[in-house]
Amino acid sequence: MHNELKRILYLEDDPFISEIALLALCNIANYNVLHCSSGHDAIEKFDTFQPDLMLFDVMLPDIDGVQTYDRICENAHARLPIVFMTAKAQTYQQQYYFDKGALCVIMKPFEAGTLGRQLEYCWHSRR
Amino acid sequence: MSDAHETAGKIVEDFCMRLPSEIREVSHLLGSLNAESQRSNEALVKLHAEVHRISGSAKCMGFPLLGDKLSDIEDNLETMLEESVQLRNERLINVASLIEGVARLTQHARPENSQLLRRARQKLKASGERAGQEKEKPLSVLFADDDLSIRHLMMNILSALGIERCMYFSNGRDLLNKAREFRPDLIITDWVMSPVSGFDILKAVRSGEAKIPADTGIIFLTSSNTLERVNRAIDAGVDDFLVKPFSQNTVGRSIHRVASRVTRGPRQSKKQIN
Numbered sequence: 499m500h501n502e503l504k505r506i507l508y509l510e511d512d513p514f515i516s517e518i519a520l521l522a523l524c525n526i527a528n529y530n531v532l533h534c535s536s537g538h539d540a541i542e543k544f545d546t547f548q549p550d551l552m553l554f555d556v557m558l559p560d561i562d563g564v565q566t567y568d569r570i571c572e573n574a575h576a577r578l579p580i581v582f583m584t585a586k587a588q589t590y591q592q593q594y595y596f597d598k599g600a601l602c603v604i605m606k607p608f609e610a611g612t613l614g615r616q617l618e619y620c621w622h623s624r625r
Numbered sequence: 626m627s628d629a630h631e632t633a634g635k636i637v638e639d640f641c642m643r644l645p646s647e648i649r650e651v652s653h654l655l656g657s658l659n660a661e662s663q664r665s666n667e668a669l670v671k672l673h674a675e676v677h678r679i680s681g682s683a684k685c686m687g688f689p690l691l692g693d694k695l696s697d698i699e700d701n702l703e704t705m706l707e708e709s710v711q712l713r714n715e716r717l718i719n720v721a722s723l724i725e726g727v728a729r730l731t732q733h734a735r736p737e738n739s740q741l742l743r744r745a746r747q748k749l750k751a752s753g754e755r756a757g758q759e760k761e762k763p764l765s766v767l768f769a770d771d772d773l774s775i776r777h778l779m780m781n782i783l784s785a786l787g788i789e790r791c792m793y794f795s796n797g798r799d800l801l802n803k804a805r806e807f808r809p810d811l812i813i814t815d816w817v818m819s820p821v822s823g824f825d826i827l828k829a830v831r832s833g834e835a836k837i838p839a840d841t842g843i844i845f846l847t848s849s850n851t852l853e854r855v856n857r858a859i860d861a862g863v864d865d866f867l868v869k870p871f872s873q874n875t876v877g878r879s880i881h882r883v884a885s886r887v888t889r890g891p892r893q894s895k896k897q898i899n
Contacts, residue, residue, distance in 0.1 A: 512678050514640045515685045518633065518741075525629050559674045585681045585696070592774055602777050607684040607692075610633065610741070611748070612784040619780065619793065 503621040506531045507549035509540045509566060510583070511558050518610050519553075527614025537566035544570050551621055553604075556584040556595075564598055571599075581620050583608065630745045637739045640686045644731050647679055652724055658717065666706065673702040683734070687741030691730050698723045748787075764884055765790035767807060769800040769826070770815040770846060775869070779813070782873045786880070797821030801829055804837050811842040811883060813867070816858070824861065831862045842883040846871070 506529050510516040516533055523529045532547045534540040537560050540552075552570070554563035561569070567580050582595045585606040595603050601620040604613070654672045676699045684692030701720050705713045736742055766788055768779050776793050783791050792807060794800040797814065798821045804812070812830065814823040823845050829835040830843060844865045845858060855866065864883045867875060 512682045512685075514636055514682045517636045518685055521629055521632055521636070525632070557674070557677055559671075559678075585677070585684065592777070596773065602780065605781050606681050607687075607689070607741075609784045609787065611745075611787065612789050615789050615791075616780065616784050619791075623793070 503550050503618060504530055505547065505549045505551075506617070507540060507544060507547055507552045508533045509535075509537065509552070509554040509558070509563060511535050511555065515555075515606070519608070519613065522608075522610040522613040523553075523617070526611065527617075529614065529617075537561035537563070537569075540566050541569050541573070544573070550579065551601075551617065552578065552580045553617065554580060554582055556582050564595070567598065579621065579624055581617060630742075630749055633745055634736060634742055637686050637736045637742055640682060641734050641736055641739075644679075644683075644734050645728075647675075648724070648728050648731055651675060651679070652728070655717070655721060655724060669702060669706055673699060673706070676702060685741070686734075687739035687743065688734050689740065691727065691734055694723065694727050694730060698727065744787075763790055764788050764811065764880070765807065765809045766811045766813060766880075767792050767794070767800050767804060767809040768813045769794040769797055769818065769823070771795050771818050772815070775815070775846070779876070782876050785873055786877050788880070797823065797826050801826060801835055804830075804835050808837060809841060811844065811880065813844045813846065813880075816845045816847045816854075824858065827858070827861050827863055844879055844883060 506523060508516070508519060508523065508531050510519060510533070513535075516535070520531060520533060523531045532543060532549065534543060537558055540554070552567065554567060556563040558566070563582060567578075571577050577599045580598075580600055581602055581604060582598075582600050583604045583606060584591070584595075592603050601624050602616070604616055608616075651672065654668070654675065658668050658672065676695055680692050680695035680699055682692075683689075683695060698720055701716055701723065705716050705720075708716065766783060768776065768783070768791060770776050770779070773795070776795065780791070780793060792803060794803070797818050800812070800814065801821065812826060814826050816823040826835070827843055827845075830837060830841050831839050833839050842864050843862070844867055845863050846867050846869060847854075848869050858866075865879045867879055
């Protein structure tokens with residue numbers, strides 16, 4: 499993995515939200531992003547794509563974002579950099595995502611113009 | 626940026642065109658629940674997931690009211706998953722009524738009403754107005770709080786306010802070390818931190834020790850606002866306070882107040898609060 503954030507694995511099932519996020523991350527922030535619309539798809543493509551960072555929606559129709567992350571980390575035998583995105587994040591819920599290893603939790607609706615910078619900050623805040 | 630705006634416009638337009646059929650599908654799923662003799666969990670889970678998705682989508686496309694109404698339905702459906710059959714039957718009537726309300730709201734879901742596109746248009750307009758004039762420096766903020774959840778909350782708030790040039794620290798020493806290089810317009814800091822407190826940051830800036838303009842805007846975050854401490858901070862030159870818990874609106878108003886100061890001359894001593 500690079501010191502600079504370049505490759506992002508993005509998991510989101512809603513087609514409209516994902517288009518706005520891809521606009522923000524690819525067109526505006528110039529990241530290399532692989533979008534998956536299901537947890538199983540993300541697990542399958544992780545090894546080939548080798549992202550620096552994962553950006554996962556939490557609530558998904560098949561396996562949720564947290565379960566997907568756990569499976570990927572299990573396969574990789576390591577806890578990997580992750581940012582969760584959710585529409586519902588009370589303080590106790592945020593803490594759950596941080597305990598899982600999240601660098602940060604981005605709440606929906608997100609600001610498309612600054613999403614790239616938010617991820618940049620999250621990336622540089624990792625220990 | 627105008628290409629991105631145009632693309633965003635097409636995405637929102639697409640969403641608005643598909644929304645009525647998605648709401649009809651939700652009504653249909655709800656109707657099938659009504660028809661079942663058993664309120665199966667599987668059907669409820671499917672309906673809940675779909676409503677959650679559309680709610681998130683509506684909020685991200687710039688229709689917060691619609692998104693909130695859908696969130697209400699989502700909350701009801703979530704509660705139904707825990708309830709007995711009889712209570713579910715009663716709640717279904719409420720959910721059906723809420724969905725009818727949402728169906729009416731979808732008429733107003735048009736690209737011209739999207740807050741996402743409105744903000745993008747305002748940004749484009751503002752950048753157009755600045756063309757040919759001296760380029761205005763975007764606001765830059767340094768933030769310090771030793772609580773991780775507060776740092777993340779503020780990150781989300783400043784991002785939502787469109788403030789892009791920010792750095793976040795878990796302690797006052799790191800903030801002061803970075804300040805000279807970063808040259809912030811504004812510092813927002815927790816009052817009580819150790820070993821370098823917000824008050825220490827304030828003194829370092831106002832005395833010139835921090836090597837940034839002594840009149841740099843400073844806002845304290847505080848959990849309490851006892852009079853003696855507030856007066857002491859005012860005397861030392863703090864510009865404003867944010868009392869925890871704070872909201873995006875209060876943060877936005879405070880930043881606007883401090884950043885809008887017309888003069889940047891020698892700091893006048895402020896009237897004590899009595």
